[in-house]
Amino acid sequence: MIATYTRRELMVVAAGREIRDGEVVFVGMRLPLLGFGLAKATHAPNAVGLFENGVIRDRPAEAFIYTMGDPPNIAGAVACLGLNDVMSLLQQGRVDVGFIGGAEIDPLGNLNTTRTSGSGSLVRLPGSGGGGDIASLAGRTVLIMEHEPRRFRERVDYVTSPGHFPGRRRGGPATLITTLGVFDLTGGRVQAVTLHPGVTPEQVRQATGFELSIDEGIPATMAPSADELAYIRKADPDGFWTGDTMKGG
Amino acid sequence: MIATYTRRELMVVAAGREIRDGEVVFVGMRLPLLGFGLAKATHAPNAVGLFENGVIRDRPAEAFIYTMGDPPNIAGAVACLGLNDVMSLLQQGRVDVGFIGGAEIDPLGNLNTTRTSGSGSLVRLPGSGGGGDIASLAGRTVLIMEHEPRRFRERVDYVTSPGHFPGRRRGGPATLITTLGVFDLTGGRVQAVTLHPGVTPEQVRQATGFELSIDEGIPATMAPSADELAYIRKADPDGFWTGDTMKGG
Amino acid sequence: MAFDQLIAAGTVAKVVAAWVGNVAGGSGYGFRRAYEQGVPRRIVMEDHSNFTVGLALKAAAMGLPYLPTFTGIGGDIVRGHPRIRPVDDPFGGPSLLAVAAVKPDVAIIHVQRADREGNAHLWGNLGLTVEAAFAARRTIVTCEEIVPEEVIRSDPNRTVIPGFLTTAVVEEPGGALPSSVQGYWRRDFEPFLRYHQISRTPDGFQAWLREWVLDLPDRQAYLQHMGDATERLRVRDRRLAAAANFAP
């Protein structure tokens, strides 16, 4: 029997696969949070998760959380330090991988979450949060995006979270997970790795406002297993983040 | 009835009088620690004491302590932070007065606790500890010294705790309390304020390796009251710090 | 959300922040209107990342004019930033950025308990609370409970704000609602969602402002207007910290 699943559930699975066992992960909320829990429950039982508010967990919160400061994310944490403490660990180079979302992306993996005039008039976005810090300081970053033409731009209006640039000290975007596929960014350009089941190269090209390379015969993103889906649906029972309409925005 | 008392008991009383009510005090060990407790018990009930290991107390420890990290100094403290936290408060300018001891002093209030060749051969002393920081950053400092000619030098071999110097941002030595008297240092030179009962100006001059000014008819340091002595003897029952031979060195 | 409410009410001239929005839905509409259209008034925005805000407060908390960092290099936040400048490593390593201190006039901190002197115990989420209290010229501590001083003294490592930094201490249970307070209150997510929806239009925001601020004469009226929320959100479970012995 093939389980049905949403695009976002598939993205969670893809995010989880980016975490290797034993790694220190700068987690964040939404899909990466679920991906971290999924990785812990499957192939990466020894991964450790850092949250930018100071929380360090080696297992997901027992209950659904809206923000990383919510009480279930603190109860049962291994440590609850301050923001500057975990940012210091990040700046030290102790974080292997961090997750960041963005409103706009360019081929170098620069993310914009500050402001854009892409649609003609000025739109103010919420800002960096910890995104700019993770982009600057993590050992590598995994980017999570809605795959829409207006969001995939030759050049973003504002580089909130720097991608690849000459003189970068360490890290940089490694993988991009979108609603359409999984892409490699390590070469300073966007190379498709897998497309989600049913997605065609043409669809991806039309949804991308810049050149990207998709090899012929590119494989499909591996579908979630029944166990993986069961995990996600337990962690997000109302589909708040993983439903077809992501309620979390 | 006149209580008999030791020189060091008198120095504790003099140290306590340097603390004004409501002040934030960088305390230290030995005589200043006792002086802080005495001030709290008498004229400065609202003074707050900071210790360089991170402890903040608004009353003295319940039991005798050898070091500021000893458990009785932590039990009942209002806060126990880290060294850098209280040093940060000091650097912010939140500390009104700090106490420092030294092995050698010069007329500008420079203290040496690092190394000296004053007696001919090189002698290594323990080093700054927090002394250099208090000297640099407190609102004003009170210095505590054995009054001996070899310790009162025209120029100290090494400035561990800076006294007055051109371009000083704030603070500097205000008062010097010795085994012979109490001296004002605010003018960048040593001016006697009181001499301990029975001490003559001549004695002080002979014990001082540089020029200092002692006005004619200089008053005597006010002797400890019976209550003050009672406080000190309760806090230092074996005379560890205040006996005629200060066991603490 | 509080940022957005203050901005939409026209009380804010300048925002220094890494993120302004609503946990329920991303964008803050009040912030967007002020930034994009100058409605109800134009605001100056000083954009930061979380770490640069953290370092700006930490610099002030340490009594320093700035702190160095590697964060933000290569991005636009730090480019031409009024509070961030390039600096050399005096020991010859790679260049860094200097983040200048932010010294708030007032910090308002909500904690679980404090004594009458303002010595404050806080646990759970810390974020930048301690830095803010150390950095500010004046610090107002609001708390769930004012407790006897023995409670604070029983655990000096839990005291994150020493009383001599506290300008005023206010006992105001539920003072952080609809946000959570570990061990005392759960987050009430509905007000975030409702505010997000209603603040979509200026009229909607004005209705919210009347309902939740202007028409409520005092704290008591506010609590009553919350209905059963205080009962519903109160934490009744006990999951106590393991014993820590401070006996000397």
Added chain:
Amino acid sequence: MAFDQLIAAGTVAKVVAAWVGNVAGGSGYGFRRAYEQGVPRRIVMEDHSNFTVGLALKAAAMGLPYLPTFTGIGGDIVRGHPRIRPVDDPFGGPSLLAVAAVKPDVAIIHVQRADREGNAHLWGNLGLTVEAAFAARRTIVTCEEIVPEEVIRSDPNRTVIPGFLTTAVVEEPGGALPSSVQGYWRRDFEPFLRYHQISRTPDGFQAWLREWVLDLPDRQAYLQHMGDATERLRVRDRRLAAAANFAP
């Protein structure tokens, strides 16, 4: 005292410290002999103040090459110091000093309790413990008790060292004696005094070294040699931290 013992035993090439002595009597004789006469070997001394050591470790803990400070200006510690250099405030304020990071190869931290992953609860005196654990390449946690992970998780704010920074965790009750451990052990002052007296001469130190190190084959023998100290110094009173509820 530990500094002095290691130096007098000839195991130390360089000391980076603000204070080297003995709480019982000021000077450390082993340190003095090494510094003044090169006995048993010459040592390089890098003098600091408490705050410059604290900042050097904090810089490493923050992943920075240096931290700025105002401490020490006008004194000899910072003059020609290999790890301290003048820097300008890039925002035009008064000049400062930059203290370069100290990144220890190993930090050895004694705490009250830790779980098997090395998540460590520490309370009481902190000093620079946390900075050292964050700064070091490897951190060894010794503890009074290895406890079930639930104990640590019951109070995440008490975890000063997250387990992923811990290289090894060792259960060794009394491992900090003759120094104190809040709630577990009182300071034993006599060994400080005795060491201070006996270490006055090189022969005295050698006698101490034989008695307390060379002639004791293992930890068990060491504990036995301490006689009744472990019984005498053990804290039996209970003064527990006030309850803190972490229920979500």
